[in-house]
Amino acid sequence: MSGPQGAPRRMPMQRGPMGQVGGGEKAQNFGPSAKRLLGTLRHDTSALIAVLIFSVLSVALTVIGPKLLGNATNVVFAGFVSLQMPPGATKQQVVDGLIAQGNVDQANMIASMDFTPGGGVDFEQLAWILGAVLAVYVLASVFGWLQARILNGVVQRAMHQLRLRVEEKVHRLPLSYFDKVQRGELLSRVTNDVDNIGQTMQQTISQVVISLLTVIGVLVMMFVISPLLALIALVTIPLTVVITVVVAKRSQKLFAAQWRSTGVLNARVEETFSGHSIVKVFGHQREVEADFRAENDELYKASFGAQFISGIIMPSMMFIGNLVYVAIAVVGGLQVAAGLLSIGDVQAFIQYSRQFTQPLSQLGSMANLLQSGVASAERVFELLDEAEEQPDDVPVQSAPDTASHLAFEGVSFRYSPDKPLIDDLSLTAQPGSTVAIVGPTGAGKTTLVNLIMRFYEVDDGRITLDGVDTRRMTRDDLRARTGMVLQDTWLFAGTIRENIAYGRPDATEEEILAAATAAYVDRFVHALPDGYETMLDDEATNLSVGERQLVTIARAFLADPRILILDEATSSVDTRTELLIQRAMSRLREDRTAFVIAHRLSTIRDADLILVMEAGSIVEQGTHDELLAARGAYWRLYNAQFEAPMDEETLEDSVAVGAPVSGASSGPAAEEVGEEPTSM
Template sequence: MSKETETNNSHRQGRRGSGFGPPGMGMPVQKAKDFKGTLKRLAGYLKPYKFQLLAVLATAIISTIFAIVSPKIMGKATTRLFEGLMMKMRGVPGAEIDFDYIGHIILILIGLYVLSAAFSYLMQYMMAGVAQKTVYNLRKEVEEKLNRLPLKYFDSRTHGEILSRAVNDVDNISNTLQQSMTQLITSVVTIIGVIIMMLSISPLMTLIVIVTLPLSVVAIANIAKKSQKHFMGQQKSLGTLNGHVEEMYTGHKISKVFGYERKSLEKFEEMNEELYQSAWKAQFISGLIMPIMMFINNIGYVLVSAVGGILVMKKAIEIGDIQAFIQYTRQFSQPVAQTAQIANIIQSTIASAERVFEILDETEEVPEAASPRSISDVEGDVSFNHVSFGYKENEILIEDMNIHVRSGQKVAIVGPTGAGKTTLINLLMRFYDVNSGEILIDGVNIASMKRSDLRSLFGMVLQDTWLFNSTIRENIAYGRERASETEIVAAAKAANADHFIRTLPDGYDTILNEEASNISQGQKQLLTIARAVLADPAILILDEATSSVDTRTEVHIQKAMDRLMEDRTSFVIAHRLSTIRDADMILVMDHGKVIEQGTHVELLEKGSFYADLYNSQFTGKSKNVG
């Protein structure tokens, strides 16, 4: 596929989505290459919120402390209840259960749990603010970076890949900051606090619980290691499947026309089977974590109960302490499991952050000139002086190109597919910078101008229509900011579009769908011409817009384009050579070089490449003009 065809394809794919899977689903395709460096860089985004994070930490500690001390206080109520029952059973005179004490304890517990929940809510509230502000800044940075990246970055990557990094990976970071960070804080505080409380009850029983901990860690680590490769396969298969589904839905008409449904379904089944195999293995293996944890914990419970019973009999501890200790054992095992899972999530998040930072570290467009020049009264003289260019440094496509176009001239660019026609336009618009030489507009080097100022000089009507999911009025008004209703209607009339717009049910308020398929191809082109009329550019670029419409519509479009080109410098990429016979200059390109230059009559008289190209369109022996 030629480079210019790839560029055109990228324009056609501009509005495609990034996929259908939920953000952050599964594991990333690869681990972070530089875990520490990426983690440090990500932490830098949290630095402006250090006081809020300290407040989050404080509320987490307070909430957890209230939750931790509760079992020991409850144990006192259990002990008092047990003692009262035992004395009554022994027939001690005046023995009774101290319900007042127990009621007092219950009120204290209710207060502690309410305070714990309140501080937990406050923690989540503050962390939500920190997480969303951090991700907002990161998204903003990515958005601004994408606007500064050169066209070659987007040409060399799929739109799905770029959107996946800008949307899914950023969402993955957001979810981790919002949920996993608070879970990690509370888990660590809980583990430390529970160990302290268990030690205060019985160092011996605490030792038993801690001895079972390495078994849990080893079990979780082994399971996580085995599930990792399946999660990686799941995410890879999901990305492949998303790409296929997206491609088939956006091109469903073409797949039906060429009878590709069966092959598409077979391909889908194959990809879906791969995703199924990876997904069920990943989910099944990772699902073993909790049962194994519960098994190991139950062994701990048995040992704690046995040793605790012996200690009670020896009056080393009270009966309520065993109940409190068992609760602490349960509280201890849950944050340990959570910490292990969060470690896996953080690994995934750092990999996502690394992918986002790769975008932020991409080489940007050549910086704007320190003292940019501008053109006040544009005449439209264009010159290419000794221009050389290649998409790759070692593969020069255009070499020593020299073109001089006078103001108001209509210049047609013709040649076979891959000749470099679109490349020439990309250089003129400064989507790419030349390797050497210079391009001048009215004697001003475009490299010395701001890109926005340069591109404001041009109006474009392309073979692929650029319309948006909005009203017809807004699509036309895209040509000029703050255009009035009168100006919009006048532009539509000049483009022969006003009549068909008024026949639509909602007229200028008709909303175009995402692919603008609710109007015809010819109507789309008339709207893009109306947009160019409204923009009133000094220089026009026309990628012949009549190749996919009927003869009658072509006449209307051609008239609108001729009206638009009056007294303007125009560059026309020609596919039908019969439409550019009246051009002031025809540039014949092949393999990145202008091999012939002149008027239609002059080039036919030469009887060379252009004459062969022109005659081939009428003899049926096409030279693949595109």
């Protein structure tokens, strides 16, 4: 992006190979973010109701189990006690005898039991109880499996929809968003954060529901068995809440910092690996390694702090649970001795106390997962909440299919309200003409092209295509008429044929080959092992830079656009190939309008109109010969590239207009022999 006040290319936290990171992200509140995250499941309401029903059934059956096992213990204990009693006596006689001997506590315990002296263990009753226990636990497992399976489908469908929303959102974002966000940071949100949300929801939702239902069910059973022991167990709830809240407040910020640091580190890795050769050439390996270590250390500190702080919850809950277990065992033993409880009830209550504290501990331990997942959700929601590209006007208009008359009428534009860039710009590009745009770096050349493509909207004035305001056209309609070839090539993983056909997927084989021939791809492709079926990796490293550029030009040829935009499109090819491509483009430009952004002035000598831009304004326009004769800004740019070494005064004049400085041997001769002039 050019322009003295061009759109920022990176976020404030971005830094170069030796820069410093700054800034940070302000996290949203946990509650609203968690609520919004749960809202992603609302489309599967019926499935969630089924999950809740199966969870209730599973927990209810699981809670009944200890009570049944307590009854089994009572049957066994009573059977062994009965064997110690004289056969033929009644239970009341045994109790009265113990009271007469002064063993009141033992008499009370015996009185609370159901047995026949000398009868032994009632194995038939015991078998029925154990059978019921087996059936209860089998059914509880089946219902638990069903709720887990249904919930897994709910979560995965929600994540599927979230990924679709993120993908669609990315396509609706304006170009200005990508100008200010690091690519690695965006990829981290789209991949790492979404995956973390899915894992969090998968692991926590089921466990939270089961834990809460278990706490309620167990609490009811404990009050049924012994209100006193239940009150002792309730002590764990306020302690659990206090510990969880205190720890969660501290860990929330750390988890937000963890995922923010993850995004920064991903951006650093992506930036460094994509420019690995440059790092090597300029010997910045140590600086890059130092930057990576610093950012990796930040991620380590944030991750360690988040996991350590949140990890305190589980041991704390276990400690509280053990204290409650001791209290219940002591008080329960005293109540059994007093005959107020049966030994089976105490056994069941101890199991319930474990079942009561365990879900509380699990809820506490899940706080770290929830904090991590919500921190990722905040980052994804922040992306989803970004301002989108302005919708197309309704009703829309359309220019004729052959439209190629483009005009700027009093166009003004600025990236920042306080920093003007283009002001009251007017120009006309006739059908079939080639308009070259030249000027120093930052003059606004690429900005002009971006306005044509509606990557940005003009602030004032209008751009028309055959008299139709481009803002009244849909973006798809406008861009379908436009072919664009940039200096930075973009090829995807696929065959060379597929990459060319990307310009027009419905093109025939003959049309694809014709475009490849016109762009001189055919000249090198047969030297490859598989010809047009040669597979390219995601970086197309098996082609040279120039060959990659030729493929992108062939793609533009195949699209057969009415308006052709070349932004330094031939800067990566050799001079001979560039001349051949220019000849091919001259055939392609018939009845079409072409905009060429060029730094090498030798490439645009035959342009029908040359626009010289400085600071967002057109300071000169005309043909090559007319502009040289005017001895103005274009003349200075031209001489800066092709004339002999300049004296100090001329050098200062050239620098003043933003022209590059070159010590090329002999100007015009360089062009004639085909040498490549020094580029800007």
